[in-house]
Amino acid sequence: MRALRLVSPGKIEIQDVPIPEIAPDEVLVRVGGAGLCHSDLHVLHAPEFPVLTLGHETSGWVASLGADVTGFAEGDPVLVYLVWACGRCRPCVEGRDNVCVNQGGRLGMPPCPGLGPDGGMAEFIKVKARYLEPLGALDVASAAPLADAGLTPMHAINGARHRLTPGATAVVVGVGGLGHMGLQILAATTGVRIIAVDSSEQKLDLAREHGAHETLLSDGGTAEAILAGTSGYGADAVFDFVGIQPTVDLATKVIAPDGALRFVGLGGGSFPYAADSLTTPLPWGVDVRRSYGGTRADQRQVLDLARLGAISVETKTYSLDDGVQAFTDLEAGQVPGRAVIVP
Ligand SMILES: [Zn+2]
Ligand SMILES: [Zn+2]
Structure with a gap:
């Protein structure tokens, strides 16, 4: 064969x-x-x-x-x-x-x-x-x-259900194979407001077709736009399907207190964790999951x-x-x- x-x-x-x-x-x-x-x-x-x-x-x-x-x-x-x-x-x-x-x-x-x-x-x-x-x-x-592409976003989303309540905001970073399925699963199974982020206008078109309420082209102003759209509080859940340094930075900058930070893409990005109040980039209560399969x-x-x-x-x-x-x-x-x- x-x-x-x-x-x-x-x-x-x-x-x-x-x-x-x-x-x-x-x-x-x-x-x-x-x-x-x-x-x-x-x-x-x-x-x-x-x-x-x-x-x-x-x-x-x-x-x-x-x-x-x-x-x-x-x-x-x-x-x-x-x-x-x-x-x-x-x-x-x-x-x-x-x-x-x-x-x-x-x-x-x-x-x-x-x-x-x-x-x-x-x-x-x-x-x-x-x-x-x-x-x-x-x-x-x-x-x-x-x-x-179906299974992996479902697992990441099922592990964040406690934050995916009506009125909450979820950010999907990367509208590729997994991302476009993650958007549909969020739209089909939750009442959250969904913001999709990608570096390609074509993929943001795909995001709008598959359930994103808002789309943002990733550039230097993406984090500020998400914060401005959530009264400065941030997003209750962020699903990073890319995992490169700029998307990890974005995820940590926009996650809300008690938010669910879900890293799925294996792009090699990282962020420093500090067990203090002065230097940590994370708000109180954030839980981070390295979601697999x-x-x-x-x-x-x-x-x-x-x-x-x-x-x-x-x-x-x-x-x-x-x-x-x-x-x-x-x-x-x-x-x-x-x-x-x-x-
Ligand atoms: Zn795979
Ligand atoms: Zn076993």
């Missing part, structure tokens, strides 16, 4: 590889869609990374089942849940499988297809049956990004919202042969919503 493989730092290409053989508890999935994520770019440019098939947002149809698999039939449309946790440890049984003890531990993360095990940018992917979610009537190709329950909620028609992914599709071009377009910031490879 053909697969889009990371072959050396900075280099991806289409290769012919064997169709994976499945174990008794695994399913072979014929890929229907594989989304591209900024984390794929981080992997692509990492100084050292094993050779692997990329793609951690995967949907498709059951092609064959291992001997022990029940509950699925050939042809069933499925989504691949990306957190391959143990399912047995204390966090897992508490519903915090994204921070599994046994598969991830204190500073790691559970295995994720396309970032360790082979991912979905190929004609087939093998997956343990217990990591599959039935898609039902959802369109298979455009559902693929729900595995990360999402739980199985978050994934279900995303799928249910999509089935209701309350959220949907804006996709730009590419054939597998055009996969390298898709990466080039993503890197150039020229993909509105999510790029999806359809093999």
Whole structure:
């Protein structure tokens, strides 16, 4: 089969590889869609990374089942849940499988297809049956990004619900794949006023289509504009889907007292924390979360919202042969919503 493989730092290409053989508890999935994520770019440019098939947002149809698999039939449309946790440890049984003890531990993360095990940018992917979610009537190709671009904002938002009350203000920084889904989830599940921030006018247009009440082009005056629009008090929640230094600075400058500061994007920005009143940039009561992926329950909620028609992914599709071009377009910031490879 053909697969889009990371072959050396900075280099991806289409290769012919064997169709994976499945174990008794695994399913072979014929890929229907594989989304591209900024984390794929981080992997692509990492100084050292094993050779692997990329793609951690995967949907498709059951092609064959291992001997022990029940509950699925050939042809069933499925989504691949990306957190391959143990399912047995204390966090897992508490519903915090994204921070599994046994598969991830204190500073790691559970295995994720396309970032360790082979991912979905190929004609087939093998997956343990217990990591599959039935898609039902959802369109298979455009559902693929729900595995990360849907899941990850849902987790960040679910962890900030106590601040997302009617009358509150939420700021979404970065209207890319995750950001445009985060806006829709906020609009569909809360009564907050939503301000979207991006450096691209085109992406702010997308933000207005997907639930932003106000949009701000990020420039030197963004923080002042948000503060002015909240009587100087700040935003009750800030979701930073970018994480570069200017967006981290913006987030810490505009968060309100008791606010929920949620960092999702891995852009390498930082801020100093000081345990005093004189030098800390943060108001009292702010809670900061380094939000990773999402739980199985978050994934279900995303799928249910999509089935209701309350959220949907804006996709730009590419054939597998055009996969390298898709990466080039993503890197150039020229993909509105999510790029999806359809093999
Ligand atoms: Zn991702
Ligand atoms: Zn676990």
